[in-house]
Amino acid sequence: xxxxxxxxxxxxxxxxxxxxxxxxxxxxxxxxxxxxxxxxxxxxxxxxxxxxxxxxxxxxxxxxxxxxxxxxxxxxxxxxxxxxxxxxxxxxxxxxxxxxxxxxxxxxxxxxxxxxxxxxxxxxxxxxxxxxxxxxxxxxxxxxxxxxxxxxxxxxxxxxxxxxxxxxxxxxxxxxxxxxxxxxxxxxxxxxxxxxxxxxxxxxxxxxxxxxxxxxxxxxxxxxxxxxxxxxxxxxxxxxxxxxxxxxxxxxxxxxxxxxxxxxxxxxxxxxxxxxxxxxxxxxxxxxxxxxxxxxxxxxxxxxxxxxxxxxxxxxxxxxxx
Ligand code: AFP
Numbered sequence: 001x002x003x004x005x006x007x008x009x010x011x012x013x014x015x016x017x018x019x020x021x022x023x024x025x026x027x028x029x030x031x032x033x034x035x036x037x038x039x040x041x042x043x044x045x046x047x048x049x050x051x052x053x054x055x056x057x058x059x060x061x062x063x064x065x066x067x068x069x070x071x072x073x074x075x076x077x078x079x080x081x082x083x084x085x086x087x088x089x090x091x092x093x094x095x096x097x098x099x100x101x102x103x104x105x106x107x108x109x110x111x112x113x114x115x116x117x118x119x120x121x122x123x124x125x126x127x128x129x130x131x132x133x134x135x136x137x138x139x140x141x142x143x144x145x146x147x148x149x150x151x152x153x154x155x156x157x158x159x160x161x162x163x164x165x166x167x168x169x170x171x172x173x174x175x176x177x178x179x180x181x182x183x184x185x186x187x188x189x190x191x192x193x194x195x196x197x198x199x200x201x202x203x204x205x206x207x208x209x210x211x212x213x214x215x216x217x218x219x220x221x222x223x224x225x226x227x228x229x230x231x232x233x234x235x236x237x238x239x240x241x242x243x244x245x246x247x248x249x250x251x252x253x254x255x256x257x258x259x260x261x262x263x264x265x266x267x268x269x270x271x272x273x274x275x276x277x278x279x280x281x282x283x284x285x286x287x288x289x290x291x292x293x294x295x296x297x298x299x300x301x302x303x304x305x306x307x308x309x310x311x312x313x314x315x316x317x318x319x320x321x322x
Contacts, residue, residue: 004181025159051084079098142267148162167244167277168186188282192247192313193226224316278308283310
């Protein structure tokens with residue numbers, strides 16, 4: 001099996017970007033270890049703090065954030081970072097070539113139940129002439145990402161990543177400490193019989209999503225003429241990993257539960273990187289109105305509606321909005 005760096009060189013990835021990716025992965029290897037030892041090391045449970053989004057921070061959220069932040073800021077490759085757990089962007093090296101946005105531990109509610117969690121990252125090129133402490137440099141659409149990926153801390157620690165030449169799967173080989181390529185050019189099946197959505201929000205959705213899901217639930221006696229299965233891991237990394245492996249549609253639609261906040265998922269470090277991975281694997285990643293990666297961001301913690309996965313099923317869902 002091929003190691004990470006030769007696999008990236010085969011895709012003509014620049015040496016600078018390879019170095020940055022290896023830097024991020026060094027932090028995720030340490031996070032993987034800390035996650036496995038969390039119960040023993042007193043790292044389960046919450047801190048007394050909330051992040052800027054009003055969510056209580058878990059101890060492991062904070063540990064993972066510090067590990068990635070420190071290693072990136074020390075690396076010299078990075079002009080600035082933004083994280084789910086940081087109020088604002090954080091300046092790095094003025095000569096750094098890249099901007100990194102990340103969710104240090106996605107699926108925080110799974111931490112204390114020893115279930116799936118992961119780190120999501122998105123890399124853009126830094127904009128020459130803009131200062132490292134200028135948050136406006138992060139206002140770049142998802143289609144300008146040069147790399148996106150996640151590391152899934154599951155039964156095996158897996159890296160799923162794209163640099164624009166397909167979506168590839170790697171597994172952490174603990175015997176030599178590096179990631180090995182296990183599947184090149186993963187393809188999301190175009191059709192599916194599986195959907196992922198938090199059904200407890202159903203009564204708060206807009207009519208088109210209500211109608212779409214009702215038709216899926218009607219199964220082979222309904223207009224879709226087939227039975228659908230449902231899965232919800234409550235960690236986007238876990239749900240998207242399943243969609244990449246065996247197809248499916250994943251959605252976090254707009255809802256009216258909190259009128260101030262119609263969307264849940266974050267554009268910069270959840271929706272955009274996952275969209276890049278899904279599109280590079282032949283799937284679709286949309287809101288009900290547009291391609292997610294075409295959205296011009298207005299802030300680093302911006303939230304967005306998400307409908308992504310198997311191409312034909314995403315199109316079937318979007319037809320309800322027309
Ligand atoms: P965190 O990044 O705060 O852990 O949130 C996880 C998440 O944004 C995403 O990974 C899940 O798909 C979603 O929340 C789960 O939402 P519910 O709480 O509605 O199940």
